Amino acid sequence: MSGPQVTIDLGRIERNARAVVSACAAGGIKVFGVTKGTCGMPQVARAMLRGGVAGLAESRFENIRRLRESGISAPVMLLRSPPITRVEEVVRTVDVSMQSEPAIIRELSRIAERMGKVHDIILMIDLGDLREGVWPKDLLPTVEQILAMKGVRIAGVGTNLGCFGAIMPTEENLGQLVAHAYKVERLTGRQLDYVSGGASSSLPLLLDGVLPAGINNLRVGEAILQGGLETFRELPWDKIERDACKLTCDVIEVKLKPSRPIGRSGYDAFGNQPVFVDEGDRLRAIANIGREDVLIEGLVPLVKGVRVLGGSSDHLLMDVSDAEPPVSVGDRISFRMSYGAMLAAMTSEYIEKTPLHDVDAAAPRRKMVQIVADAKAGGVLARRGTGERLEAMGYDVVEPGDTDRLPAGLLRLTAGRDRRSALSGLAAAVGATHSLGLIWFDSRAAMAATGEAEAAELSVLAQALGLVDGPGPLQPQLSPENVVLVGLREASPAEAAILKQSRVTVFTMADIDALGMRDVMRQALQIATTGTLGFHVSYSPSVTEIRGWADGSGGITVRETHLAMEAIALNGGMISMDVSGLTPALDERVSTEALSFVMSAFGKRIL
Numbered sequence: 001m002s003g004p005q006v007t008i009d010l011g012r013i014e015r016n017a018r019a020v021v022s023a024c025a026a027g028g029i030k031v032f033g034v035t036k037g038t039c040g041m042p043q044v045a046r047a048m049l050r051g052g053v054a055g056l057a058e059s060r061f062e063n064i065r066r067l068r069e070s071g072i073s074a075p076v077m078l079l080r081s082p083p084i085t086r087v088e089e090v091v092r093t094v095d096v097s098m099q100s101e102p103a104i105i106r107e108l109s110r111i112a113e114r115m116g117k118v119h120d121i122i123l124m125i126d127l128g129d130l131r132e133g134v135w136p137k138d139l140l141p142t143v144e145q146i147l148a149m150k151g152v153r154i155a156g157v158g159t160n161l162g163c164f165g166a167i168m169p170t171e172e173n174l175g176q177l178v179a180h181a182y183k184v185e186r187l188t189g190r191q192l193d194y195v196s197g198g199a200s201s202s203l204p205l206l207l208d209g210v211l212p213a214g215i216n217n218l219r220v221g222e223a224i225l226q227g228g229l230e231t232f233r234e235l236p237w238d239k240i241e242r243d244a245c246k247l248t249c250d251v252i253e254v255k256l257k258p259s260r261p262i263g264r265s266g267y268d269a270f271g272n273q274p275v276f277v278d279e280g281d282r283l284r285a286i287a288n289i290g291r292e293d294v295l296i297e298g299l300v301p302l303v304k305g306v307r308v309l310g311g312s313s314d315h316l317l318m319d320v321s322d323a324e325p326p327v328s329v330g331d332r333i334s335f336r337m338s339y340g341a342m343l344a345a346m347t348s349e350y351i352e353k354t355p356l357h358d359v360d361a362a363a364p365r366r367k368m369v370q371i372v373a374d375a376k377a378g379g380v381l382a383r384r385g386t387g388e389r390l391e392a393m394g395y396d397v398v399e400p401g402d403t404d405r406l407p408a409g410l411l412r413l414t415a416g417r418d419r420r421s422a423l424s425g426l427a428a429a430v431g432a433t434h435s436l437g438l439i440w441f442d443s444r445a446a447m448a449a450t451g452e453a454e455a456a457e458l459s460v461l462a463q464a465l466g467l468v469d470g471p472g473p474l475q476p477q478l479s480p481e482n483v484v485l486v487g488l489r490e491a492s493p494a495e496a497a498i499l500k501q502s503r504v505t506v507f508t509m510a511d512i513d514a515l516g517m518r519d520v521m522r523q524a525l526q527i528a529t530t531g532t533l534g535f536h537v538s539y540s541p542s543v544t545e546i547r548g549w550a551d552g553s554g555g556i557t558v559r560e561t562h563l564a565m566e567a568i569a570l571n572g573g574m575i576s577m578d579v580s581g582l583t584p585a586l587d588e589r590v591s592t593e594a595l596s597f598v599m600s601a602f603g604k605r606i607l
Contacts, residue, residue, distance in 0.1 A: 004249040004289045006345050008038065008355040010047040010531060012244035016224045017051025019239040020203070024218060027206060030054040032077050034199070034221025037339065038245070039063055039346050042070035042479050043355040043435065043531030048224060049074055050434060055095070057219045061086065064093050069503060071466055071475020077122075079219065081132065087111050096120040096155055096194070100132045102145050105152055112151030120155035121146075122194050125180055127173045129165040139180055143187050156194025156217070157181050162201045169202040171210045178214035200224075200231040207237065222339050230339055245342055246302070247294065247335045247351075253286040254320065254329050274310065283321040287333060290314040293348040298341025302334045303327070355531030357435075368396045369411045369602070372424070377415035377582035384595045386413075393604055413598065414578035419446055419460045422538045425578035426464055429536045430477040432575065437482040437528030437535030438464075439568070441543045443555055445488060445506075447495040461485075467498055480504045482532050484524040486564065487512065487543035487556050509554065517560040521567040534575035537568055537601055541581050541594045549590050558593060565600035577601055 021031050032055045033048030035041065040063025045056055055075035058064050064076055078097035082090050087107045090097050092115075099105050099121040112119040123143070126133030134142050146154055159177050161169045174197050181195045197215035200223035205211040223231050227242035236242070259279040267273055270291065289311075290296070296311040305322035320327040327333065337345060345351050369390055373381055381387070387397045390413075398410065414425030419442075429436055440446075446461040464474050465483065480503040489509045491499065499506055505527050507520045515523075528535040545555040556564075568574050579598055582591060 004247065004293060004345075004348075004351045006342075006351055006353050007246050007248065008041070008044060008353065008531075009244045009246075010043055010355050010357050012227070012241045013044060013047040013224055014051045016227060016240045016244065017048045017053055019237075020220050020223055021052035023203070023206060023239070027211060028216055029197075029206070029211075030217055032057040032075075032217065032219045033224060034058075034079070034219050035067070036060060036063060036079065037221050037225050037342055037346065038353070040066045041353065041355060041531075042067055042072060042476070042481060044225075045070075045072055045074075046435060046476055051224070053220075057221070058094075061089055061093065066481075066503070068093065070479040070481060071477075073476070077219070088115075091115060091117060091119050096122060098122045098124050098132075098158060098196075100124040100126075100134050102142060105146055106149060109149035109151030114151075117151070119152050120193075121152050122156040122158045122196055123154055123184070125157055125159050125177060127159045127161065127167070127176055129159075129161045129163065129167040131160050131164040133159060136176070136180065140183060140187060143184055147188065154184065154188060154192070156192045156196055157184055158194065158196030158217070159198060161198050163199075169198050169205055171205065171212060174198070174202065174205065174215060175212045178212045181214060200228065203228070203231055203237070226337075226339060226342065229336065243302075243336055245337060247289075247299065247337055247341070247345055248332050249287040249289040249316065249335075251285050251327055251329055251331045251333060252288050254327060255284060256281050257284050258282075259319075268312075282319050283323075283327075284309070285318045285320040285327050285333075287316040287318065288314070289316050289351070293350050294345045295338065295341040295343075298338030298344075300336040300338075302336060306333065357531070357533055367394050367411075368398055369413060370398050370400055371413045371415070372400050372428075373415035373582075374417060374421065376417045376584060377421070377579075379584060380582040380586070380591050381415055381595070384591065386595060386598070389595075389599060389604075390602060393599070393602060395602070411574065411602070412576040413602075414576070415582050416578070416580050417583045419458075419540065419580050421580050422446075422460050422578045423464060425538070425576055426474050426478065426536055429534075429576040430474045433533045434477055435479075435482075435532040436474075436477050436575075437530075437532040437573075438478060438484070438538065439524050439528050439535055440483065440485050440538045441487050441561075441564070442485070442538070442540040443487060443489045443542045443552075444540075445485065445491045445495040445499060447491070447498045462498060465502065465504070467502065482528055482530065482535070484527050486520060486524060489554055509556070512556060512560070517556065517563050518567070521564050525567065525571050525573070529571070529573050532573075534573045537574055537577040539577065539579045539594070539597060539601075541579075541586075541590050544593065544597070546587075546590050546593055549587055552590075561593075561597050562600050565597050566605075568601045569603040574601065 024031050031053045033053035034057045035045050036059045038044045057077040057079050059079040075095040078094045081099050081104050084107050088111050091112045124133040161167050194217045196217040199219050227240045228237050259282045260276045290313045292313045304324045307319040309317040466475050483504045485506045542551045543555050544561045545552045
């Protein structure tokens with residue numbers, strides 16, 4: 001890739017979450033993973049959930065919507081009170097929200113009661129950081145007001161420390177929170193579900209064994225995402241890993257220049273008067289990132305000997321005189337980020353965000369394939385010698401197992417008479433991994449039903465993504481953000497509406513004509529592999545224009561189809577594939593071409 005990029009190591013995030021959850025569990029504390037630092041990225045949320053967090057904590061409705069649309073059903077906590085105009089969205093989308101203002105709580109109650117619900121709130125108490133929260137002397141009168149509201153329930157109390165006033169959690173102030181919780185419990189006559197004792201900054205107290213008993217919830221983001229870079233500044237916690245999120249950018253200039261600017265000094269573009277120390281001539285480098293993208297002061301170079309000097313809106317200036325190895329134009333330099341820098345980088349539209357898995361390099365996987373087909377499609381595969389052709393390419397063809405679960409380490413080829421075979425193939429692939437991408441080749445969207453007889457086939461993809469009722473969904477393993485449609489040339493108004501509202505990427509025939517299949521596949525593979533452990537390929541012959549066959553008229557060419565499948569084979573990330581429409585009635589030329597495309601996807605080459 002070219003341009004600035006944040007890489008997100010999902011393996012480290014999962015392990016960090018597991019370490020935090022384990023430490024907290026010993027004290028009877030449940031952890032909510034804070035995803036706002038990565039803008040609610042579903043891949044990050046799933047890594048936290050695999051690490052054992054009890055729920056997710058977010059501050060933005062857009063991020064919460066992104067999580068829900070990706071099939072994540074875990075409890076979600078809203079970290080900040082909403083404006084009154086968005087109260088209904090709180091009741092509809094989150095399980096519990098942090099509140100401190102009676103006027104907003106009253107509106108929450110009114111809306112929830114109208115909707116026939118009771119919304120859980122965590123009443124925030126200000127213990128001195130002077131951000132949000134009820135002042136302690138007003139706590140019990142506020143609780144009495146809330147108890148009169150039928151649409152809300154005080155599920156807990158909480159506090160925020162360290163975010164505005166830099167007041168750190170201590171045994172004393174968190175002890176005050178526990179004491180306030182007891183008062184609320186006596187007034188309400190029941191035990192609170194949450195006594196939420198802050199964020200990552202409370203972890204040192206826990207590890208030192210002085211976190212007050214009674215704290216049963218922490219909202220942890222920084223320690224999981226950054227390995228406690230800011231939480232454990234002086235004494236790192238060896239159970240968590242740093243550098244789960246790294247920023248990388250390109251060096252665009254390297255020159256020997258004076259270390260002090262020449263001429264009359266004034267204000268820079270941001271209204272500051274910088275001061276420079278004269279160190280003589282130094283080798284300086286410029287990278288293609290600036291203050292419009294990231295908090296420059298929060299960047300720590302991971303290349304030995306590199307120093308950040310400052311930056312303008314679009315340029316980062318560094319001293320590279322002592323860099324090891326030496327820095328040249330065209331090199332890419334990586335940085336560790338402070339929490340503030342990470343927040344800025346993740347919200348910049350000019351920086352690519354790439355979640356990756358740190359799967360340990362293992363011995364080369366044996367080339368094994370499992371073929372599963374219905375009776376009609378099986379006959380077509382047998383006549384075309386599919387198994388023999390795969391064996392000639394070096395694959396061991398193994399018999400299907402007793403279950404529909406895809407065995408680890410095997411590729412799977414599913415074939416069927418119609419698009420419903422895709423659901424079977426996808427279900428098997430989902431059973432073998434916690435995160436899957438999908439590249440879907442079809443002329444139709446398969447996103448909405450048009451009639452009872454055809455409903456199952458015409459809504460297959462929508463079923464898989466949980467967008468309509470059906471045997472699916474295959475979530476959260478299959479997220480719309482990792483799904484790509486290639487070759488679309490017809491969609492009903494209902495399907496178009498669903499596609500536009502989803503996070504599915506679509507390349508229509510017009511897109512393919514404009515971009516070319518090579519670029520389309522480059523983008524498709526990137527989308528399908530971002531934050532996943534592999535992808536499924538679904539192919540319908542109707543996507544390809546085969547001479548003399550009306551169903552494929554106007555589709556991608558035979559050569560473009562082979563190019564797409566060859567790109568898939570070169571990528572190496574395919575873990576399963578399905579091909580539909582294989583019946584004895586299918587034109588012989590079409591079935592022959594379709595299986596040739598399959599062979600290309602599995603790695604067949606001319607030489």
